Ligand SMILES: Nc1ncnc2c1ncn2[C@@H]1O[C@H](COP(=O)(O)OP(=O)(O)OP(=O)(O)O)[C@@H](O)[C@H]1O
């Protein structure tokens with residue numbers, strides 16, 4: 001494997017940069033360094049699912065982990081939680097939580113931390129709930145254990161939590177078993193259990209994928225409130241850039257188990273630098289796009305990946321590879337940014353400003369990534385969104401100089417790629 005230079009993690013955030021009720025702490029609550037997970041099942045080729053991943057999460061901060069299926073989002077979170085199977089894998093690196101390396105804790109110490117300090121909303125609700133225990137008892141037990149309350153005190157809190165996550169008639173639902181709830185309700189019950197713990201760090205693995213749009217919005221609002229009011233540090237795992245736009249402060253884009261781009265949300269949406277990030281933005285369905293305009297998915301699949309050892313894994317799918325991409329592994333290096341924190345980028349040939357697809361849409365004359373696997377046509381000037389709205393795609397110098405005067409580019413799409421309304425008018 002190519003020598004790997006751990007990226008510096010300059011995520012230190014000054015309280016003055018975040019206008020929030022609960023200011024982001026200056027010291028990270030969670031510091032992940034070179035987290036690597038290798039599956040080593042007997043009789044199978046070892047497989048590195050998470051490869052030297054490093055990032056920080058501060059109290060009161062929401063950090064996104066974004067990437068397509070199989071890029072290592074869930075394995076990263078399960079490694080943080082100490083929930084990977086004991087056999088058949090190697091986990092290395094550091095997961096420092098408030099000064100303690102969670103990877104070095106014994107099983108019972110880690111069990112104690114889970115729920116109290118660190119909680120997770122799992123991607124698969126059915127397998128995360130006990131099928132033979134009523135939902136109410138499962139939520140109540142969590143409250144009894146973690147808030148040290150009697151059952152009679154915990155029950156009304158459980159009912160209120162179910163109401164908060166949008167479960168209708170919670171008093172009745174508390175008596176029901178997981179199989180009697182719809183998939184969306186089970187997901188909400190899990191979210192209620194995670195909120196009941198009042199954790200210092202919450203990992204939410206695709207928490208809203210199974211939910212309809214109104215409930216999604218409700219859950220995202222709840223998570224935002226939790227972060228702002230109690231200073232919870234939140235890791236939001238999603239493949240939905242709309243969720244990122246609405247919730248995350250800082251975003252890590254993962255590809256093939258490695259971070260390929262890290263930036264503040266505004267930066268990422270205003271000026272994506274990695275071709276994969278650019279491709280993700282181009283693939284968002286847009287209601288304001290002209291009729292008949294086809295989607296621009298990232299071509300190919302993860303099955304096309306090259307090994308990271310001596311190349312860029314994304315090269316076979318990239319819209320603008322150059323010779324070195326198949327010869328040398330790109331390192332994750334810091335770049336200057338328009339914001340308070342640097343951007344980190346792993347790419348030999350980053351996307352030029354005139355080719356950047358922003359939240360407002362792709363440059364009008366830019367080619368489809370699906371049809372330009374080897375070449376990229378340069379467009380000039382500032383891009384105009386397809387619907388003819390305000391221009392937000394901008395060359396980097398414009399981004400740098402006019403940021404304060406422009407609307408937040410990420411606010412231009414909602415969770416479904418639609419042009420978004422300001423929060424107050426929703
Ligand atoms: N227990 C396991 N044993 C072997 N390989 C595994 C195991 N768990 C996950 N993997 C592999 O690790 C890679 C990353 O999986 P992971 O579940 O983290 O993906 P993901 O990014 O969460 O995808 P999705 O968006 O579909 O949830 C995948 O290739 C997956 O097949």
Ligand code: SF4
Pocket residue numbers: 274275276312313314315316318319320321322325330346347348349350
């Ligand atoms: S330009 Fe090269 S290094 Fe950058 S993503 Fe494309 S293939 Fe990878």
Ligand SMILES: [Mg+2]
Pocket residue numbers: 073074075123205
């Ligand atoms: Mg997953």
